[in-house]
């Protein structure tokens with residue numbers, strides 16, 4: 001059943017309806033959830049549902065059990081939603097599994113053999129080299145850019161006609177952050193042209209076609225439109241020109257591109273090739289902006305519907321931003337509630353709600369045998385709302401991520417994946433989302449738009465269908 005979203009009006013004394021549960025005398029919001037599959041469906045119907053919204057193929061039983069296995073094109077498909085099963089696939093037996101051929105076929109034409117789409121020794125070498133670029137002290141240097149873009153976004157949101165479709169605005173903002181973090185001094189770099197080229201490439205990559213649902217090996221190339229091929233050429237040429245210019249000048253620069261140029265394999269001392277760097281830049285743009293924008297979109301939706309949470313967030317942000325100054329990395333330890341809200345938003349709406357893997361060798365999932373060629377669907381969405389793991393799993397309760405209550409098992413909260421291939425940008429994303437949420441809530445008030453129907457659909461990431469409209473009010477400080 002799809003739940004109604006509720007708006008908790010601070011001034012209202014009327015008791016909340018069925019959409020709420022109670023904790024310590026406080027009402028908890030029950031926001032919109034995906035309707036689970038409660039009937040048996042055939043292959044054709046599954047194909048249709050997959051194209052429409054892959055979330056609708058998650059069976060209700062997966063929210064009570066931790067594995068469901070069934071036949072799949074002569075092999076088996078294992079849908080998993082328990083921490084032990086996640087750990088078995090992503091950590092204990094990770095070498096027996098590969099990313100799903102569909103994802104590889106969709107991503108390889110744009111990302112080449114960079115870290116997200118590489119395998120084996122090639123992946124291992126890149127991961128080792130790139131890891132130092134994401135050390136906390138390194139990425140903290142990017143906080144001023146994040147804070148500046150967050151402030152500009154607050155101004156932009158307050159100037160837009162109301163209600164505002166916030167997802168597009170946030171997507172734009174997180175794109176600016178990653179672009180500025182990568183290319184701080186983009187000489188001879190046509191930002192507008194490169195950006196529209198990247199948008200064309202990402203839009204085509206994120207669109208599932210009927211032909212994508214037919215089983216095909218990952219080496220069969222997925223055809224790209226002439227428009228997307230031209231856009232890829234524009235991006236690659238611009239990125240290469242930047243890389244060569246910096247190599248020739250002998251000054252790598254102190255942005256993320258500069259770090260990539262300076263990285264060395266800790267064992268061999270080898271650096272990344274120009275081509276690796278070009279594809280890594282594209283990977284960071286593709287993996288690192290929409291995901292964060294989506295997390296923020298859902299967080300603001302929840303905050304707009306829950307006045308007490310919004311008030312508490314604002315008080316925390318106001319204290320950190322005393323005398324109107326912008327946030328910096330030094331403020332992060334004080335923005336704990338903001339971070340809890342972000343984590344709780346990603347629990348309810350994980351930006352990557354399902355990951356696919358294919359077994360490349362015989363293996364097992366918690367003792368259950370798996371044959372080579374079997375498929376695993378790691379349903380983070382079901383894990384995050386599992387009835388046996390969470391108290392009031394469908395309710396919004398940011399305090400479940402407080403230091404005392406947060407899950408002890410690292411594999412119970414999987415927004416950033418797990419094991420050796422977990423998200424390399426997790427700290428970057430959390431820092432950016434925390435700075436954005438605090439800045440926006442300090443300056444603006446958010447309320448839901450009456451009659452605006454919110455529903456989560458999976459289009460690579462878990463987005464609100466048709467966008468997210470919110471009413472925004474500029475606050476006087």
Ligand code: HEM
Pocket residue numbers: 099115116117127283284287288289291292295350351352355414415416417418420421422423424425426428429430
């Ligand atoms: C809220 C934001 C983000 C979410 C929810 C997210 C989620 C994920 C997940 C679930 C994976 C694992 C994929 C798999 O195992 O198949 C992943 C991998 C990855 N992410 Fe993120 N991500 C976010 C932000 C970022 C950012 C900001 C960057 C870079 C600047 C980034 C770069 C990557 C890369 C390079 C990988 C591949 C790592 C590897 O295969 O070794 N992500 N991300």
